[in-house]
Amino acid sequence: MSAATSTPVVTSPGRRPRYLAIAVTAAQQAVAYRINTVAGIIGNFFWIAILYYLWRAAFAETTRIGSFTWSEMRTYILLAFGLNALIGFPTASRMMYAIRTGDIVIDMVRPLNYLRTQLAQVAGAAVLEGVTSFTIILALGIGVVQILPPASPFAAVLFVISVAMGFVTKFLFVFLVALLCFWTINAVGLNWAQLAVVNVLSGTLVPIELLPGWLRPVAEWSPLRGIVATPVGVYLGQDTGWDLTLMLGLQASWLVLLWTAADRAWPRAFRAVEIQGG
Amino acid sequence: MPIIEARGLTKRFRRPVKPPGLGGALRHLVRPRYEDLTAVDGIDLSIEPGERVAYVGPNGAGKSTTVKLLTGILVPSDGEVRVRGIVPFANRIANARNIGVVFGQRTQLWWDIPVREAFRLLGDIYEVPDDAYRATVGELVEVLDLAPLLPVPARQLSLGQRMRCDLAASLIHSPPVLYLDEPTIGLDVAVKARFREFIRTMHARRGLTVLLTSHDLGDIEELCERMVMIDRGRIVYDGPFAELTRRFGYERSLHLLFSAPLPEAERVIHRAIGERAPVIIVQPDETSVTLTFDGRETSAGELIRDLATALPVADLRIEEPTAESIIRKLYEGTLSFDGADRSDRQAIRT
Structure with a gap:
């Protein structure tokens, strides 16, 4: 077998940390x-146009709705959709698909923690989503919508931290929903349901303070x-x-709680419904 | 010291019993009922380093469940299991470093990623030191002739090429134990032959311990000196493949062709051989008959001697059991292995 000697096939790229790789x-x-x-993200941004014109009409009559001014509201709409574009439908589908088809077995025979592996995969996939989203926000935000800058440099730093925590929170929520795939065949339905719940309770469609009274307390305290x-x-x-401390504290506490829940639920779900193969 | 050791290994699954229809589903919600299924039933297995063992049995016999128990994916309900001294389910990650797994029906490559990148990622995941990585992958590329495939994403590989890459992927961290779960499924004859050659080469070079599950007799015959056969979760045979025919090949057939039609051959045969031995007679048409008998109780010679004068025999053929026919009979559930060592008349249950 001469191929190996004629071309330098094995390079030595150096080892990377496992989950980073x-x-x-x-x-x-x-x-x-x-x-x-x-395409998914761009489709998502059509929602921004709809909400933008809806809210603009509402603000034509008044300068404040709830605690929002018009410039705050349009900033909110743009950022909300930009953030919610992370871990989109395709990513969630892939997580569920791996469980449905039994492809998770491949990850299970490797020296890896399953939850961390999934998080690494989702985070890697989100880089492209993030870059696309960020570019659109920047283009629209500066050119068309004229969004507000962060309230302060301190707020900007906290925003980045909060986005990171929010990202892992969404991952954990989608992961926990994906575990239901062990019991149900309808992954697509689960995914749509998950999407609807996140859109409402995260405050993506409407800011939480403007939700109807019975729903507001749920959204105020929910991890989403x-x-x-x-x-x-x-x-x-x-x-x-x-x-501010309370908000970030709540976010961090839910994160820890959801992580613990996911870490424990995962092997249980796997073992509770493991099916007999040949 | 054995590298794989199981004592009384048992796996029971709890399966929900749901009455049919929506009503049944609701009733199950209120009062769930379960039944126990024993997939692996008290298996004792001991495999020495460097052995190549075929693990065979009909679909649903418990093969995959055993492999999952050995990889630590499943927790046994009872019994003990150790792979290289490690209890797989208690220490799945440590065990994972000692094993390589190839699933014929799944790929461990990444669909849209070039093979080279997939190898590199596996090197990272298993934390293979740089020089060891270069040496191992260099060897695998050479032996499996992978150089032209390295820049190709997995989705563009043919099944045969994919299996070669999958085999390499399973060996990147130089595991001492390799599980092959139906690796040649769907491969054509030539690719199969090459694949077996690779396994033999890698075994010879690395002293791998190989556990192979397959329905392909060629895989078993060419790759494994030892065969473990399971049926309904229990081991029914554990020994050299070549000995299978000697131990279980007692069921023989004698085909007779008559020179003239003889509709009532069965009666004539019974009268001719009397009480000598139980014989199963099948007469497909008026001019031929097949006798199936236990080779330990009577011989073809004795039967021919008795029948040659009683019947108008024109031609005859004796069918010796092959490994294939024995395994097929086990799969069909028509061969009892329980009585195999006794000269028990019940042994044949055709």
């Missing part, structure tokens, strides 16, 4: 699916507000002092 590979995969991913409402609130400087 997985994330990088997932990013490469996402690039292969780029049309799918980008950490995905959109909390980081955007931090960006706009809506909460300060004690309230």
Whole structure:
């Protein structure tokens, strides 16, 4: 077999940390699916146009709705959709698909923690989503919508931290929903349901303070507000002092709780419904 | 010291019993009922380093479940299992470093990623040191002739090419134990032959311990000196493949062709051989008959001697059991292995 000697086939690229390597590979995969991913995000931004004109009409009569001014509201809409574009429909579908088809077995025979592996994959895939989203926000935000800058440099830093926590929160929520695939065949239905719940309770469609009275307390305290409402609130400087600490504390506490739940639920779900193969 | 050791290994699954229809589903919600299924039933298995063992049995016999128990994906309901001294389910990650797995029906490559990148990622995942990585992948590329495939994403590989890459992927971290779960499924004859050659080469070079599940007799015969056969979760045979025919090949057939039609051959045969031995007679048409008998109780010679004068025999053929026919009979559930060592008349249950 002469091929090996004639061409330098084995390069020595150096070792990468395990989960980083997985994330990088997932990013490469996402690039292969780029049309799918980008189309999904652009489709998502049509919602922004609809909400933008809806709210503009509402603000024609008044200068404030709830605590929002018109410039705060349009900033909110744009950021909310930009953030919610992370971990989109295709990514969630892939997580569920791996469980449905039994492809998770491949990850299980490797020296990897399943939850961390999934997070690394999702984070890698989100790089493309994030870059696309960020570009659109920047273009629209500066050119068309004229969004507000962060309330302060401090708010900008906290925003980045809050976005990171929100990202993992969304991952954990989608992961926990994906575990239901062990019991149900309808992954697509689950995914749509998950999407609807996140859109409402995270504050993506409507800011939480404008939700109907019976739903508001649920959304105020649910972990899903950490995905959109909390980081955007931090960006706009809506909460300060004690309230700000409370918001970020709530976000961090849910994160820890959901992580623990996912870490424990995963092997149980796997073993509760393991099916007999040949 | 054995590298794979199982004692009384048992896996029971709890399966929900749901009455049919929506009503049944609702009733199950209120009062769930379950039944136990024993997929692996008290298996004792001991495999020495460097052995190549075929693990065979009909669909649903418990093969995959055993492999999952050995990889630590499943937790046994009872019994003990150790792979290289490690209890797989208690220490799945440590065990994962010692094993390589190839699933014929799934790929461990990444669909849209070039093979080269997939190898590199596996090197990272298993934390293979740089020089060891270069040496191992260099060897695998050479032996499996992968150089032209390295820049190709997995989705563009043919099944045969994919299997070669999958085999390499499973060996990147130089595991001492390799599980092959139906690796040649769907491969054509030539690719199969090459694949077996690779396994033999890698075994010879690395002293791998190989556990192969397959329905392909060629895989078993060419790759494994030892065969473990399971049926309904229990081991029914554990020994050299070549000995299978010697131990279980007692069921023989004698085909007779008559020179003239003889509709009542069965009665004539019974009268001719009397009480000598139980014989199963099948007469497909008026001019031929097939006798199936236990080779330990009577011989073809004795039967021919008795029948040659009683019947108008024009031609005859004796059918020796092959490994294939024995395994097929086991799969069909028509061969009892329980009585195999006794000269028990019940042994044949055709």
